[in-house]
Amino acid sequence: EADIYQTPRYLVIGTGKKITLECSQTMGHDKMYWYQQDPGMELHLIHYSYGVNSTEKGDLSSESTVSRIRTEHFPLTLESARPSHTSQYLCASSATGRSTDTQYFGPGTRLTVL
């Protein structure tokens, strides 16, 4: 198992609430990623970061925001949750370099917005 952690693992919350999904890794990886996984399985990249103070939008537009103040920490925030945000969110990290570019994933957060 990779040393990448996500909390909470499961979250059920009402519409309009602000939520933050936590992701931390202890591997010293410079790059981190957030993916959204549909009920139909497909993964979509929603945010990524090259390093501290670097964040980029991914391939799928998302109303969430991210920050990267510390190398090991890459939280994702939804200011006002909606039922359309119900999904599984997966965090991953990787290190720069040809032999270390494998992305390692956390266990995921399953979010349900009522």
Next chain:
Amino acid sequence: AQSVAQPEDQVNVAEGNPLTVKCTYSVSGNPYLFWYVQYPNRGLQFLLKYITGDNLVKGSYGFEAEFNKSQTSFHLKKPSALVSDSALYFCAVRDLIKAAGNKLTFGGGTRVLVKP
């Protein structure tokens, strides 16, 4: 642009029989190719990758994959499937030159069901 196709939504196989999960890719340059497995309520686990060198790559849990440049394929194989291999399998590609930030593109996933 880079893309990956997994043509089968589901693969059913009897325990002890060979397992193959298909993947084809498209990139502008040379590809990095990956296979991941996802068990229920878990994140993705890395199985194996191809970067360069030998076209046959061996990975975790007895899995292997063969890179075929002419067919732009990277099929995952296991000689003798176990019931515990039942899971979701994802193929992913990264364009060696053109994909910024180590961005991967994932296939849609293939559900493998191994029956006793």
